Amino acid sequence: MKRGLNETCNQFFSTLANPTRLAILELLRKGPKNVTEISKTLNQEQSMISHNLKPLENCNFVFAKRKKKERLYSLNKETIEQLFKIFAYHAEKYCPTEGKCLTDRDLQERRRKEAANRLYVTRH
């Protein structure tokens, strides 16, 4: 397959395409946090936070530095704030009611329900 924008670009957006990771990024906007703090604030298992921090760090969306026994994670504000800004602008303009932006999955579910409904009407 023809791929101009390379694997790296896919990686870039894939790393952002996860609710846990987005939550981490949003939390880190407030300032640096260690793993335990993130884990507790987001009410998620520590191992899950670590697993999700890894791709964020690989992509340089967050930076880490040791502080005694802890690892302090901080946000790459330059990149992330810009991205969130674009998103916010786009969402404001195009998804004001959040009524758009449906997944295939949503559409599938909707169809299922419509079909069930049709069936229900037909039955009577």
Add this chain to the structure above:
Amino acid sequence: MKRGLNETCNQFFSTLANPTRLAILELLRKGPKNVTEISKTLNQEQSMISHNLKPLENCNFVFAKRKKKERLYSLNKETIEQLFKIFAYHAEKYCPTEGKCLTDRDLQERRRKEAANRLYVTRH
């Protein structure tokens, strides 16, 4: 789970997190194209292109309008060009050799190979 940046944001990035869809977006930078043209240029099945155009359209990353029998898809340049610009800047700065940005999958594979190698060495 605590989720500040909502579902819409995840959707936003998830839609971008796919090589086929990125290829479509990049192609549309050159100008509007219909489904068949996209399909042929990217050398992908028409149904696949259609399936992937749907989320792009849902998120308003592309716009569609009829032209006779065809549907002409065009880019939401405002959003997409900005995103690509940020990505390009970030990649330039942080992944100059594309040596970073490894997935869990990559790391897993690397480990497998290393393990196999260790085993190989041990055998002799």
Add this chain to the structure above:
DNA sequence: TTTTCATATGAATGTTACTTCATATTCATC
């Protein structure tokens, strides 16, 4: 009004990513 071209849809299957739990590693302190 049926034929053809262009696109969309559905359902099935394959592929990838996420989550979890158990355990390993790392680093400081005793």
Add this chain to the structure above:
DNA sequence: GATGAATATGAAGTAACATTCATATGAAAA
């Protein structure tokens, strides 16, 4: 160098997503 606290890793199961092939729909032309 043993212990404890903080974090990372591995492997397995599960859920989500992408892809494919067959077919349906829609729009124009004959």
